[in-house]
Amino acid sequence: MFGLVDCNNFYVSCERVFQPRLEGRPVVILSNNDGCIISRSAEAKALGLKMGDPYFQVKEQLRRDSVQVFSSNYTLYGDMSRRVMHYLGATVPAVEIYSIDEAFLDLGGLEQHLTPYLGNLTDLAQRLRVGVKARTGIPVCVGVAPTKTLAKLANRLAKKDAGLGGVLYLDSGERRAWALGQVPVGDVWGVGRQYAQKLTAAGIDSAADLARVSESWARKFLGGVVGARLVRELQGYPCAGLAPSEDGTLRRQSISCSRTFGRPLRERASVLGALSAFVARAAEKLRRQGDLAHVLTVFISKSRYGPDAGGHSRSAVLTLPVPTSDTRELTARAAQLLGRIWEPGAVYVKAGVVMAGLEAPGGQQLGLFGEAAPLAAGLYPVGAAVEGRSAQMMAALDGLNARFGRGTVQLAAALGPKGGGPVPWKGQAAWRTPAYTTRLEDLMTVN
C-alpha cells in the first residue's frame, strides 16, 4: 500500500509560514527571472490565474486584484522541504522523496499493526497531516492506495473535496471505481497534453475509461511500455515500487544548472562567464551527492519567441576520460564544448550544463591490471593521487562557500566583467523574501 503526501501550493505555503498576513489572500510565486507563475494560492487559482502564465501578460490583473507577488526563494523552500521530509522519515518505515513537495510512503503491512489500537490507515494519514502542519506550518494532503498512480489520484481528490478532510484512502474496489470516475483523463498522473488530446478524441474521457483500455491499445497510443504500465496501475496492479531515500535526500542520476539570462548576450566571454557559474553550481550539487560525472553537456539557446523560433538550441556532449567533480576541470571542458557550438553573431538568451553518467568515487579506480585491492603503501595509482588532491581542494572550496555564503570563492572565469558592474547574465528577482531559516542575517526579529 502506498501513501502520497503532497504539500498544498508548497511555495506559497512556505511564504505564508513567515508572513501570516498572507493567509486568505491571493498569492503567487514567480519563476526564476520573475518570468512566469509557478505557484498559486487557492485564492489566486479562483481568480483564474494559471500555472505558467507569463508575468508580463497577467501583470495588470495581479495589480487590479491585489495579488501578492513574490520571486521564488529556493533556499527557503529547500529547507522547508527538508523539514517536512525529515518528519515523514521519522514517522513511517520508508519514504521516497519524489520532488521538493511530494513524498511516497510505504504503508504496506502497516494496516494490521494499526487495528484496533491505533485505528486504520485513514487515521494514520490524518495524524501525518496534522503532524506536518504542527511541526513545519505546511498544509498537506494524503492519498492512500494500492499503486502509486492510484495514490496520486486519491491525493488529488483529497485536495479537491474539502469534505474529505485532506485524506482519502481507496480501500475497496467500490471506492476505487468511484474515484476513477471522478477524475478527467487529463488529470491522471502520466497523461500530459498530447495524450489527453489523443484520448478524448478516442472517446476516453475519465480515468475510469482509461482503466478499461486494452494493453495493446495502451502500448500503441501511449508511449509503449509506459502506457501499458499506466493502465495496469489504474487497475490496481502495482508496476512501480518504492525507491526509499536512505539519507533523507534525493539522489539524482543527472545534475544540471541552466538559466535564462537577464538580457540577451552576444559576446562569447559573457556566455562563458555564465557557463562557468553554472558549472560551479552543478559541480557543487554533484559533490554534495558524493558523485563524479562521466559525461558533460553544454547547451546554448536563442530565443524561442519572435520570428526565428525553431532550431533555437544547440548542444555538445563530451565523455570525460576520467570521471570528475572538480570545478576547474569541468569548467575547462565546458569552455571547449562551447567552442564547438558557438556561432559568431548569434544572440543567446539561455545556457546550461548537464552532468550525467554519475558514479561514486572509487568505482573506476582500478589499477593497471584491474585489481581492486589497495597496492602497497606509496604505490597508489596516479589517478587516485590526483583525485585526492582535487577532492581536498574542492572540499576547501565548498567549506568556505558554505560558511561565508555561496560564491565567496569562485573561479575568475565565473566572475562578471572586469572592473565590477552588473553580472551580464543575472536575472530579475525583484520580490524575493529573506532566507529566514538558513542565513543568520535573515533571521526574523520579533519586536
Added chain:
DNA sequence: TCTGGGGTCCTAGGACCC
C-alpha cells in the same frame, strides 16, 4: 566477398513530471 544475428554504445527526440 557476402550473409546474418545479436549486442553495445551513442545520439536525437519525444513524452511526461513537479
Added chain:
DNA sequence: TCTGGGGTCCTAGGACCC
C-alpha cells in the same frame, strides 16, 4: 523590454563489433 528550471523514462536509428 518582459514567456522557469530541473528532472525522469522510453524509443528509434546508426555505428561498430563479434
